[in-house]
Amino acid sequence: MNRDIEVNTRTGTYIYSAGNGILSRALSDICSRHDCRNLFVIIDENVHRLHGERLRGIIENRSENFSTFIVPAGESSKSFSEWKRVVDFLLENKVRRNSPVLVIGGGVTGDLGGFAAATALRGVPLYHIPTTLLAMVDSSIGGKTGINHQIGKNLIGSFYQPAGVIADISFLETLPRNEWINGLSEILKYAAISDDEIFRQTGFFLDSSLPYYEHDHDDLISLICTCAEVKIDIVEKDEHERGVRAFLNFGHTFGHALEKECGYKTISHGEAVYLGMLAAQKLSLLTGGDAAGDKLEKYGSLYSYRVDKDALSYERLVAHMKADKKNKNRDIHFVLLDSWQHPVVKTVNKESYLKESWDVVFDRL
Ligand SMILES: NC(=O)c1ccc[n+]([C@@H]2O[C@H](COP(=O)([O-])OP(=O)(O)OC[C@H]3O[C@@H](n4cnc5c(N)ncnc54)[C@H](O)[C@@H]3O)[C@@H](O)[C@H]2O)c1
Structure with missing residues (x-):
């Protein structure tokens, strides 16, 4: 089962796609819209280690000349110094206004890479490719990008809507169990504030006999989309958090x-x-x-x-x-x-x- 959900905000309209093994086709779409002769990949260190070879095959088919930046895993990458390194990488490799930037990883890579894409040349086409459950249901949606400051978390950043989000659940095969549980928290949040049905859809988390990725993939995609729809609906009503978006907190x-x-x-x-x-x-x-x-x-x-x-x-x-x-x-x-x-x-x-x-x-x- 593949699903496409349209996201309409005042600053951009884009498609949130969810499915299994959808990246290859999505990349063809991206390359029909942008200049993939100069394509950029900003990728989480662990995702690169676990999925890098498979990704290289998919990307090489569409872009002979792509540049890769590997983001060290962990919250400490949401820093000034790492943001500067990413922007240096984009500019030194001659990013253009029409060069697609694929940000592949969890919320850390998404927030950092998204902020770099928002600020380099005052904004280049950003595609979120979330690889954690949390990033699929939450951080890749809604356009919040940013880094941390020693005074507090997420204190520097911008609202910058991506040109698309591709939630390909094949990445979740390698997600450690504790990261599934991290994602579960945000899913339970959507259930509590918006949709009681989500509590029913999360019942499989309580069955520890199987790895979570073994759960029916269509049910998993359906759960991810139900959550994405809750967030999209809220973001469409209140993009810049002046009202109902606060409920997500x-x-x-x-x-x-x-x-x-x-x-x-x-x-x-x-x-x-x-x-x-x-x-x-x-x-x-x-x-x-x-x-x-x-x-x-x-x-x-x-x-x-x-x-x-x-x-x-x-x-x-x-x-x-x-x-x-x-x-x-x-x-x-x-x-x-x-x-x-x-x-x-x-x-x-x-x-x-x-x-x-x-x-x-x-x-x-
Ligand atoms: N922008 C937003 O709206 C928003 C919303 C919620 C959270 N966030 C931010 O998101 C961040 C948390 O995101 P997260 O939970 O995804 O953490 P994360 O990005 O740190 O990823 C968690 C861990 O999983 C690893 N990983 C990622 N994908 C993997 C895969 N497919 N297989 C194996 N390992 C994988 C990473 O290397 C990392 O070690 C926080 O910084 C939070 O502030 C942002």
Whole structure:
């Protein structure tokens, strides 16, 4: 099963394609639109190691002369120095306004490569080829690109819509189990804020007898597309996050604070978001919401944490939340649930509620 979904934003219309083994055909389409005599590949180190040879075969068929930049794996690549290296690579290899740039990897490579494509020559045609579950359902969609600053995550960047997204699930064959679980967190987020049916579609994650890639591929593509549609719908309504796009941050106010407190080392984004959603569910209940039950909780056994909880400080966690770039002043804004699939943005400063919500996180570490 292959699916094409049109994405219409004010700054660009493009196709999000999902399927198995679709890259080759997609590349032919790209080369019919752009000058593939000068094609650029920005690729995650591990994806290059695991899929580089197969990719070279596909790309060489369409472009005799392509240039490859390998991005070191890990969040630390979302840096000034790595962004400069990518832009240097594009300019030194004579990127042109019509040269397609294929960014192949997870959210790190996507955010970094996307920002380089947005800024070189004030913008060159960017194609996201996400290779993690998280990138397929989330980071490749919606045009947010960027890098981190020592003051915080994702503080430098731009909104830059790609010219296309190609979610080819054949990459997922090599994805480690913990990265599937990272992607699951964002999928559960879509279920919580928008579509209860997604909770049913994620049931296979609880069956650990098979590698996740062995799950029915059509069901997997269908799940990815359901999630992509939730995000696309929100981004189309609110490209620059002035309203409903904030709902995509469900669990993230707590999650980002936890990631920061752990120095972005001992907890992954997905693990932090999962715990953040449990805390946000608790805060929703404390503030009068009606989203009780174990819809999120029942996935808890899939996560294993490496965090030294004695080294965490509740005061610092609250300070990190107050410093979040999404707050317009020192009040903390949360995406909470009035009920399942009914998100709402609320300001909560009441210390005892915050403490009780963080306790949900501490209890699980
Ligand atoms: N732009 C957005 O809208 C947006 C949304 C959500 C998250 N993000 C960002 O995304 C990043 C997280 O993305 P991620 O979870 O994809 O992490 P990631 O890019 O670091 O990839 C995770 C790991 O998987 C490896 N990998 C990637 N594809 C693989 C494959 N097919 N087989 C084997 N290994 C593979 C990578 O080398 C890496 O070690 C964060 O920086 C986050 O801020 C951005």
